[in-house]
Amino acid sequence: MSSTTPVIVMTEERRRGRGPLWVAAAAVLVLGGGSTFAYWHDAQTYTGGSIVSGTLDVSPVGEMQFWDVSADRADATTALPGTLPDGEDDGPDAVFGHEIDDPSAWRMSPEDRVGVTVTADVTLEGDNLVAALTLDGSTGIDLASDGVTYTYAVYRDGATLVAPKPLTDLSAPLLYLSAATDGQEAGADDADGSTVLAMTDGQTTDRLTVLVTATFDADAQQFMSKTYTFANVQLSLEQVRTQGLGSFVAP
Numbered sequence: 001m002s003s004t005t006p007v008i009v010m011t012e013e014r015r016r017g018r019g020p021l022w023v024a025a026a027a028v029l030v031l032g033g034g035s036t037f038a039y040w041h042d043a044q045t046y047t048g049g050s051i052v053s054g055t056l057d058v059s060p061v062g063e064m065q066f067w068d069v070s071a072d073r074a075d076a077t078t079a080l081p082g083t084l085p086d087g088e089d090d091g092p093d094a095v096f097g098h099e100i101d102d103p104s105a106w107r108m109s110p111e112d113r114v115g116v117t118v119t120a121d122v123t124l125e126g127d128n129l130v131a132a133l134t135l136d137g138s139t140g141i142d143l144a145s146d147g148v149t150y151t152y153a154v155y156r157d158g159a160t161l162v163a164p165k166p167l168t169d170l171s172a173p174l175l176y177l178s179a180a181t182d183g184q185e186a187g188a189d190d191a192d193g194s195t196v197l198a199m200t201d202g203q204t205t206d207r208l209t210v211l212v213t214a215t216f217d218a219d220a221q222q223f224m225s226k227t228y229t230f231a232n233v234q235l236s237l238e239q240v241r242t243q244g245l246g247s248f249v250a251p
Contacts, residue, residue, distance in 0.1 A: 053126075064117070065081065086158070119208070123205045124178070124204060128190070129179040131237045132240050135210055136233070141231075145226075148215065153165070
């Protein structure tokens, strides 16, 4: 009997010694499983909004028109397009003349003045948008023609936007326009009232009329039967981002 007793005791101790090993192994399995414990987490959604691109457009209104605007003519009784407010009979900026239906049949003499009008709806919409309005007639206008002096003016809703100026370079802008800045209250307005002009009262579209006047020189004796061409004229609007123009600086 005494020979079996030690065996039983040793077995008990061996089993008893395995218990902590099993517990330790189970603990390792529990701690090692990354998905068993969840870290704290929270999130919020911001509604925000959409950013929309602007618009730049020129849409012609009617056709090019020719006018006899000689100052000493009694038949100069019709106000040229854009130089007189709608519904008015007269105005401080109105230019009067009579229409020349067929320019090729009309014959110019010294001190005559011929007006050419083009009208367009100009659309500008963009918070940093400045554009140059240019009269491109490089293929159909010869500003260097002897015997004729050219000037231009720009009108908006019956008021002078650009007073008459010499027209000597068709590549030079007639004016600079700035779009309204309704969406950028914290930003700077590009219009300064002189170099860069603003659209009307925050509007996105203005109707502009460009008047080009050709004056036949009084001493143009040697220019009889000479042909002066005014054709293939394009009114263009092009975005500009020029340092010193409006609120633009060097990048």
